[in-house]
Amino acid sequence: MESIKLGLLGLGVVGGGTWNVLQRNAEEISRRAGRQLEVVQIAVRDLAKARARVGHDVVITDDAFAVVNNPEIDIVVELIGGVTLARQLVLQAIDQGKHVVTANKALLAQHGTEIFEAASAKGVMVAFEAAVGGGIPIIKAIREGLTANRIEWLAGIINGTTNYILSEMRSRGLTFDQALAQAQQLGYAEADPAADVLGHDAAQKLTLLASMAFGIPVQYSRAYIEGITDVQDQDIQIAERLGFRLKLLGITRRRADGIELRVHPTLIPSQSLLANVEDAMNAVLVNGDAVGQTLYYGKGAGEEPTASAVVADLVDVTRLHTADPGHRVPHLAFQPHSMADIPVLAIEQVRCGYYLRMTVSDQSGVLAQIAGELAKFDISIGSMIQEPADQGTATLIFLTHVAMERDINEAIGAIETMAIMRSKVTRLRVETF
Ligand code: NDP
Ligand code: HSE
Numbered sequence: 001m002e003s004i005k006l007g008l009l010g011l012g013v014v015g016g017g018t019w020n021v022l023q024r025n026a027e028e029i030s031r032r033a034g035r036q037l038e039v040v041q042i043a044v045r046d047l048a049k050a051r052a053r054v055g056h057d058v059v060i061t062d063d064a065f066a067v068v069n070n071p072e073i074d075i076v077v078e079l080i081g082g083v084t085l086a087r088q089l090v091l092q093a094i095d096q097g098k099h100v101v102t103a104n105k106a107l108l109a110q111h112g113t114e115i116f117e118a119a120s121a122k123g124v125m126v127a128f129e130a131a132v133g134g135g136i137p138i139i140k141a142i143r144e145g146l147t148a149n150r151i152e153w154l155a156g157i158i159n160g161t162t163n164y165i166l167s168e169m170r171s172r173g174l175t176f177d178q179a180l181a182q183a184q185q186l187g188y189a190e191a192d193p194a195a196d197v198l199g200h201d202a203a204q205k206l207t208l209l210a211s212m213a214f215g216i217p218v219q220y221s222r223a224y225i226e227g228i229t230d231v232q233d234q235d236i237q238i239a240e241r242l243g244f245r246l247k248l249l250g251i252t253r254r255r256a257d258g259i260e261l262r263v264h265p266t267l268i269p270s271q272s273l274l275a276n277v278e279d280a281m282n283a284v285l286v287n288g289d290a291v292g293q294t295l296y297y298g299k300g301a302g303e304e305p306t307a308s309a310v311v312a313d314l315v316d317v318t319r320l321h322t323a324d325p326g327h328r329v330p331h332l333a334f335q336p337h338s339m340a341d342i343p344v345l346a347i348e349q350v351r352c353g354y355y356l357r358m359t360v361s362d363q364s365g366v367l368a369q370i371a372g373e374l375a376k377f378d379i380s381i382g383s384m385i386q387e388p389a390d391q392g393t394a395t396l397i398f399l400t401h402v403a404m405e406r407d408i409n410e411a412i413g414a415i416e417t418m419a420i421m422r423s424k425v426t427r428l429r430v431e432t433f
Contacts (some may be wrong), residue, residue, distance in 0.1 A: 001034065003038040005387075006038060006074070006076075007040065007041045007074070008039055008042040009042075009043045009068075009076065009089060010044065011042055011079075012081075014130065015077075015079040016053065017302075017310075020303070020307065022039060022311060024137040029404070035318060035335055039054075040059065040073060041073065042054065043061050043062065043063065044062065044212060045309060056416030059109075063330070064080065065089070066092040071096075073098060076089070076101075077102070077314070078090055078093075078101070079102075079103055079377075081190070081191060081309055085115075086107045090338075091114075091115065092101065094118045094122050094126070099126070100101050100129075103306055103309070105128075105132060105201065105208060106200075106204050108131055108218065109203070109207045109220040111317070112332075113218055116332065120331070127316060130313070131208060132158060132209060134300035138296045139208075141286070142293070144403050146286060151212070151213040151286060151287065152287045153252065153254065153260075153286075153287050154284060154285060155252075155284070156205075156274075156283060157249060157274060157300075158209075158210070158282055159282075160183070160279075160282055160299070160301035160302075161180070161183040161196035161197070161280065161301070162197060162199075163247065163280060163300075164179060164183045164280040165180055165197070166248065170240065170245070181390040183280065186302070190297075199226055203220065206251075206252055209250070209284070212332050213252065214252075214254055214259060214340070214342065216259060216339060216342050217341070222261060224261065224262040224263065227265075233425060243270050243271075244275075244430065245268060249274075251266070255345070258343040259344050260344075261344045267430040267433060268430075268432070273285070280301055281297065281299060281300065282298065285295045348404075348409065349405070352431055353432070354379075354408050354427075354428070356369075356397070356400070356425050356427055357390055357397045358421065358423055358426070360422055360423075362392055366420050373411055373414050373418070374415075377408070377410055377414075382401050383398075384396065384397065
């Protein structure tokens, strides 16, 4: 059978890895796909660098539109990143009747609805396994493997850069900046690492997962996002002594009144599986009503782990290339006409446990005052410790039972006005799953 023709947009970390895997495993891949996968054109900015990497058998261009408009190409592989140009290229490829494989979560989180609608109208596929969890086949698992389940919630470490930073800060005492520089060197971080450390990258991935888990539209703008830039080293250390570990988690949960959709630093029990996902590794814990909890673990970033997912999509698309579009797996797991408009809850409506750290004047009655203020808002204290502090002051740490974020905010507001306070209240969310 004639080979399927690929056009690569980008030959950077992921594009380069994809090229390597396609060359090295060509025979195995074609045995699986049923035909050869042949890269016929590549778009980059630096032609000489790309030529040195791939040799002279492939056409290289610095005009990405030449690839998406090339009539010979069946599948466009978008690995340029960014949103504006990537959106134009993907929509143009779809318009030209080409399938698209992309690793671009920023693009799909912001323009997924438009792109999937355009693809459905044209009868082409947009595959994006590499956009979430790098090499972990989490999209395949949610869209196909767990399809019998009513998914109740999922929680994941879905940004390798921040997991690497938090791991290095905790275990090797690196500063935030040192750990970030290493993550950049290792190719984990986005071109602009702000997307990683501010939580945007994780929220983009979570938005896609939530959409496929619950059959809701992609709603990135409704996600609550808090990154790790304000994380303080002392909280990582105190949490460790209390039996908790700090992770940047993406959490989405179905409740009777809506969907929780949130990314923030979270304390989880040190013994839990997620707490032991270290370095740049990713893991997603999914709770389905039939199967219970399942955990998906692996490398969430980097050249070949991400290429593994890109190539898996290429094989899937190749196998289904000639199938009736109506018989393909829907882009977002649910049939487009069956998507539900369940509201995404505001962060104030979220319920979880809380870690509250504050420095107070070391005098009698202080504990009672703070406990009294928490009680006014119906917040129950699970445990409390006092840590050494400067003379005349004490550092108090409270772990609360599950409470509503709005009540916690109001209680913190009231506590911070008390005369005994010597610091702001540091608040971290706690989950035990
Ligand atoms: P890189 O910056 O390493 O590579 C980008 C590539 O795109 C480069 O080859 C660059 O060319 C090319 N490029 C950029 N702009 C243009 C343009 N206007 N015309 C033609 N070519 C262009 O990015 P990554 O490989 O890290 O990321 C690519 C995508 O994969 C992003 O969406 C990212 O979010 C996603 N992703 C990345 C992961 C990772 O581990 N890095 C993991 C999962 C997803 P040149 O080489 O000449 O500069
Ligand atoms: N910058 C991302 C990360 C790459 O660190 O996880 C994978 O999407």
